[in-house]
Amino acid sequence: MNKWLEKPWVIRVVALILSVLLFVVVAFDENVYDNDDGFEMPFGNTNETQTLDDVPVQTQIDQERYVVSGVPETVTVSLQGSVSLVTSTVLQRNFDVFVNLEDTGTGTHTVPIEYSGIPDRLNVYIEPQEVEVTIEERASLEFNVTIDTVNRDKVEEGYEVANVYSDPEQITVTSSKSIVDKIAIVKGFVDVSGFSESQTIENVPVKVYDSQGNELNVRIDPPTVDVSVDMKNPNKTVPISIETENELPEDVRVTSMELETEEVQVFAAESYLDQLEEIATEPIDLSQISESGTIEVPLVIPSDVRKVNSETVNVNIEVETIEEETVEDVTIEYEDEVDELSVSFIEPDTNSMNITMRGFPSDLSDVATADLQLTIDIGDLAPGEHQLPVELSTPEDIPEEIEFEAEYDQVTINIEQEE
DSSP states (O other), X not given: OHXXXXXXXXXXXXXXXXXXXXXXXXXXXXXXXXXXXXOOOTTOOOEEEEEEEEEEOEEESOTTTEEEESOOSEEEEEEEEEHHHHHHHHHHOOOEEEEEOTTOOSEEEEEEXXXXXXXXXXXXXXXSSEEEEEEEEEEEEEEEOEEEEEOGGGXXXXXXXXXXXXXXXXXXXXXXXXXXXXXXXXXXXXXXXXXXXXXXXXXEEEEEXXXXXXXXXXXXXXXEEEEEEEEEOOEEEEEEEOOEESOOOTTEEEEEEEESSOEEEEEEOHHHHTTOOOEEBOOEEGGGOOSOEEEEEEBOOOTTEEEESOSEEEEEEEEEEOEEEEEEEEEEEOOOOOTTEEEEEEESSSSEEEEEEEEOHHHXXXXXXXXXXXXXXXXXXXXXXXXXXOEEEOOTTSOTTOEEEESOSEEEEEEEEOO
């Protein structure tokens, strides 16, 4: 059976038969409809009503001169009549629904909705039957296109939008004069999320708004524009400053604190970079420093900075701790005001003693043995055994932090008369 239906001549024969049957039914139905002698045909004289929704409405007016508002886009049309005529009309839809405004002037008018192309033997009901329309003179005006970039804060890190261009820069808006007079701005919108390179976005829709931000329904020529977005990557290299907090332990001193990288590349808006002088580290807690080494310190990134080429920096810290150093056999000097006297040391049993220095190595290295003096004051002491205090003298330019301690605070000497 399927093979028979696939043959072209079979399809043509079936189509012809169906056409003849449709013609016979329509002719038969019309004869019944026109029969006024009261004789009822075997199939009856049945009327039917069918409703068509969303039937488009045409506006008949000089579109180049006038703009019409109030005409509905579609209406509902109900057809009543013989089954065959209603059915064929519905299937063919070879009719028009319109409002005729050719001889109507500007202003507001109530006009009927009309139709054409529907057989007279059918009853036609249109909902609504009439509408209130407003006719205004058409106006056209050129406007500059403004491009709004959406999500500027979501462009690729370190980048920013430099310039935005529209091609064409102007469009023509056509509508009624009252609508055109309301136009406040003409805009296109471009989402720049993830942008890092300059690019062109084609066919960006153009929207027209009044001063309240309401979109206006107007004709726009052209309805779309091409938008070019220029991206830039402003940056600046600035020095890094080391910040510290708290105090070093008492017996620790920093001799050097150096950055392995002294500069950082900062990405931000040009206006911010113009006044940016440096980027600081987070404060280094000196109270936790006890030995030399390298530490990684985060940088303080201001909120205006989009990106830096490094968020941390290594700091090399050299410290020294207090040490003790002994200077041995420093001579104890004295002045012998009496030539006939001789002095001998009992405790200690030699005329020298050791001196202990306590301080930071860098300070101790500046102290020479010759700079230290031990003296006792014999004065006019009489012969015999005496205990005398020892005085330690140091140069004035030696750091105050150095502590000196002589081996003995006092000595015991014996003074004898020479023969």
